[in-house]
Amino acid sequence: MNNQLYDIENLRFPIGEFLKPNAITQDHLDKWISAIESFPQKIDELTKNLSIKELNWIYRPDGWKIKQVVHHCADSHINSFVRFKLALTEENPIIKPYEEDRWAELIDGVSDDVTASLQIIRGVHARWVLLLKSLGEKELKRLFIHPATNKTLSLEEVIGIYAWHCNHHLAHIEQALLYKGQF
Known part of the structure; x- marks a missing residue:
């Protein structure tokens, strides 16, 4: 693929960018939570x-290596x-952003051993899905403020973003495997 033309945006966003529906329905939430729930098994596979x-x-x-994608997902x-x-226990908290590109360059972000990150993903997702499935309408409307984007986000929207x-990152791994990393 080195000498071929390719669309960098399609490589960056192989499934497109997240589009928030005008109205988030229970069907959206069920599908999104299911995607979050199945992620550990899919990335393991x-x-x-x-x-x-x-x-x-x-x-x-100029993209991440597969191992960095796995470590990034854990982070x-x-x-x-x-x-x-935080959003469930505080009123409109301002969350702490992090420099994901810089985290991806730390020793644990470039390690060839992805075992610990896969374990983190399995554990975090087990607890996260338990929490997500327990949320009622009131909790889903709770908010947090992301200071890097100056946006206020509802938990129901963030469920969609994380699904x-x-x-998105499963597609990145599939893409790297498809092209055998030849960019």
Whole structure:
């Protein structure tokens, strides 16, 4: 693929960007929670037999390696789980953003061993899904403020964002495997 033309935006967003529905329904929430619930198994299946060489394949030019995507998902989903708990226990908390690109370059973000990150994903998702399935209409409307974007987000919207995030990064891994990291 080195000499071929490719659309960098399609490589960045292989499933497109998240689009919030005008009205979030129970059907949306059920599908989104299901995507979050199934993510640990899907990422395990995609990565369980990969060699170190394959874990180092990138999904687009200047993109992360598969191993960095796995480590990022552990980091990101820990942060999201904490943000949900903050929103459920505080009034409109201002959450703490983090520099995900810089985290991806730390030693635990570039490690060839993704075992611990997959364990984190399994554990965080088990607790997160338990929490998500318990939320009523009132809790789903709770808010937090993201200071990096200056946006106020409802928990129901963030469920959709993270369902998208799961599928987005699964598609990145599938893309790296499809092209064998040849960008």
